[in-house]
Amino acid sequence: MSGFKDIMRQSARGLGFLALVIVVGAALALAEPRFLSPASLNGIARHMAANGLAALGLTFVVIVRRFDLSIPGVAAFAGMSMGAVIAAGAPLWVAIAAGIAIGAAIGLVSGVAISRFGLPDIVTTIAVGSICAGMAFLYTGGRSIFQNFFQVGITDLNDARVLGLGVSLWILLAIYAVAWFVMQRTRTGVAFYATGENPVAAHFSGIATRRYIALAYVLCAICTVLAVLLILAESGNAETNKGANLMMPAYAGVFLGAAILGGTSVLATLGGILLITMLLDGFALMGVPYYYSDGMISLILLAGVLAFSDSARNWLNSFAMVRAARHAASGEKG
Amino acid sequence: MTMTLTRTATARPHSTRRRLSRLITNLWLVAALVLMTVMIASQRPQLLDPGNMVAILKSFSIMVMMILGLTWVIAAGKIDVSFMQVAALSNMLCAWGLSQGWGWWPAIAAGLAAGLAVGLLNGWLVAVMRLPALIVTISTASLCASLAAALGKGTVIRIATPGPLASLLEPHFGDAVPLIMLPVLALAALAWFVQERLTMGRYIYAMAQNEAAVRSVGVPVVGLTLVLFVFSGVCAALAGIILAENLASGQPMIGGPYLINGLTVVLLGGMMVHVGKPNILGTLTATLFIGVLFSGAALLGLPDYQRQIIQGALLLSGLVVAMLAARHHGERRKGG
């Protein structure tokens, strides 16, 4: 019977989340009727694609209870590298393959440094990110790369439509579907979760925990590369600051989704990033200046994490208890 | 009745070799600094020109101000990635206040108050609510960045009138040293005293090692954590105010580069005096080291991005050395 209860609790969270999305959507639509226009919805889908991919990558890292702050650096270097490959006249798939290879290599360096050699995750990824951000300037010294971009067809990733929806959204959904399958339906996913939630028990169960931690960083870097690819496709050129705005929405999406849906997972991240992107685009439509957006996201993130954290609950409980005790004491005296 | 608890208590190597190795761990970064300065100066004598010296020492003072608090946060085993945006916020708030006709002192007070508020928020969320320090400070960082940009509607705010700190930024002492260095060094000296002679310094390092042990003897760990984040916020805010004076403007994007700079300096500084532990003296030396390195690199014609790569590499190698030192030290805590 308790199994049934669990399922109910899970679906209750899911339903609550859907209700939240509808309420937020309705509120934004009321405040700004253009929010529900096809152009706006399409914009949401496009922005969600890039943000969602970065957030997905971060999801793997957070599942093994680590952090990755190299996302902007990796995005810059991989973006410029792909731009350079395209400018050199190579076909699009070569550029993408090169980008993925570079991302995988960077992720492997961070991952091995952290899992095998025990370096602290935060500072290591900041350092790696800084090196990558510097290396992004190697090709052009920081100038924009745009040669061959239209000929090679990268903009189709942004403009083309399949069944009425943008290609980038399909890419996002496809990759999320694969990721969901891997994390929920394969032994790799089980090993990932076990590594994050109890590395000792996972080790005692024959799971190569270090390998999964390294793999999480590799996957994160590859997802970041794909995210920046979509950004290049949207803008039609490569610049060193592309991807600078990927990290905050990614963190917000992962942690907000986890807070609302009760745990880090591919679906929770998708939900979180949907909410974040809706809010961002809604605010943009309403004419809220761009510089508020990061602040909004971080406020939402903090509020979400705080509201759903255990200590918040304990804290509130202890408040209630202290108050009750005080009440009782005054009652005794009186 | 006596015991024989230690059988190797005699014959401790109080030799000169021990003292020498101690001297090396204390001073190798200073030696490297001198060596590097001599090498660069032999190629580019402009390095030691009074004008260049003033520039180096001015940015040294601002940098030290910015990361004095960060040094202790990291020494206590926590992380703060919001300090540079706190500086940006206080910088913009100061400039914005002046543009509203507040006058300098209220503007400075507002900047400091912002740093205090963000520090309190960080500390409360980390120490009392027990949220992960990274998530908290990454959020408050972008919150501060947003507010800073919003104050100037995304652009720079010019400051027309020089303020009370202007004279401090003027060169003195043979036109090579800005006066601001003196109060900053005095503050650092005070911090050094707190770190070396008062209970707080001892608890900071003990906390990083074994928080449970420190808590079990009744040290107010929650309060200490709160104090550290507040101190970091206020220091960064002060740096932002000095920057406002120095640049005669509020710059919303000023924070960005200081993150990696600050972390590199703190961790590099942690490699001297108390090996593997960030400390004030190490931070001072490492700041000067990085300042001279970058100034020299600019004189030698290295572009900005190469410096960034060098810095990342320095940080990474610093991490490796620190970890090896810790391992050599016999610390057997598992890294995961």
Next chain:
Amino acid sequence: MAEPILTASGVSKRFGPVQALRDVEFHVTPGEIHALLGINGAGKSTFIKILSGIIQKDSGQITVAGQEVHFRSPEDAIRAGIATVQQHPELVADMTGLDNIFLGRENPRRGLLSRISQRDLERRAEALLERFPVDLDLSQEVGRMSAVEREAVAILQAIAGENTRVLILDEPTSTLTDIEREDLFSLMGLLKAQGIAIIYITHQLEEVFAIADSFSMFRGGTCVARMTVEEAKAGQVSLADLMLGEAMGDIFPPRAGTVPGEAVLELQAIALHGDFKPVSLTARKGEILGIFGLVGSGCDELAKAIFGVAPPDRGTIRLRGKVVTFKSPRAALDAGVFLVPGDRRTEGLVLTRPALFNVPLANLRRASAGRWALKRRRVQKDARTLTGDVALHPPSLTTPASGFSGGNQQKIVLAKGLYSQADVYIFVEPTVGVDIGARAKIYALMRQLSRDAAVIVISSDCDEVHGVADRTIALHKGRQVDPASGVFSRDALLMAGIMGEVAP
């Protein structure tokens, strides 16, 4: 007799459905070294936690020097003069012994901004060492100290500055060598001479006669006996019998009665420096091999060495006749060795996850039928069958493991082991924190397992090892003790494990 400095009467404590302590009567007088004895789960540690303010009693009365006290926090207990040294004392590894002793008390004015005078600390340390002349280099970092030196630092930390009247030592000798133990005893003698009462928890019964003046015996959550060592000697009281009470043979399944089958696992003089000396044994199909050893005897390390967590540095392991070296648990599991670890909460289970997640965890290959994707329906069916076999209660596959009682958590680990279909099962402390009903079930399952696999039971509970195993050996301070001939009797096994002696 002197007035008691600390008394407890009618102290009770309940954790949910479990009555951990029932009407405990206890007292200790100044200058008395008082041993607290009892098997695991007898209530000793709960009682100690109440005395040191870590948890609060439900009912009963505690007095210190005649005054009734109510401890709400460890601070309260320390203020009342009761200092506790935990089993694994919390010290700051890269600070010196001196700095650790006075940590948090560097200056009488406590707080964050008090001056530390190193010279003053040294003077206070000298004064302390004058009272307790310990030959200890306090300028050394604690991380570089030996176990007994760390223990001494922890004791000095506990008694420094405060007017300590009662000192509680929780199993201080479990990790010490013989010589180190003598050092600790002489330090305890010094404290005793100062009039400090020492409450001293130990599993090593021979220590009681060596150092203690008196002892209290805990069994089933209450203090069943309190006597002085003289009384015990005069009355020829057997501490072991007192400790165990009447034997509880009825919860053990009948022995196999058949001839053991082929040898599955053979250890040939495997050893791990610092943990255990050469151990040789053979585990066969069709029988349960029992290893009895106290905490610190190297038992846990032996199990982990076989399982590849910390491989042995000498000797050879043969599995079904072939020499194997397991560098990781993964290799051991692949070869068919399963460990039911002693610390099931950290080593055995992902507590945040339900049985459905934990049961297939050690054999994901089976869960996915050799492919990548999991065969979810089959896993669910298997998990349901296996949790049924181990009688998991409540029989939920979706409740997080943290929501089960200790016994049922252990049953999930057992189901996980069954799912792994190993040839060798090693159980470490299989019934610590497990209630009596679940224990019987677990023993029955072991017996059942032994039909098709070699089963090794490693435990610090002598009755358990003797009751469930067909053949037993003991481990005493890392040294293997075999029976003189044939098999150990229960008493002989107890002697072998506690004293390291083989009874004729």
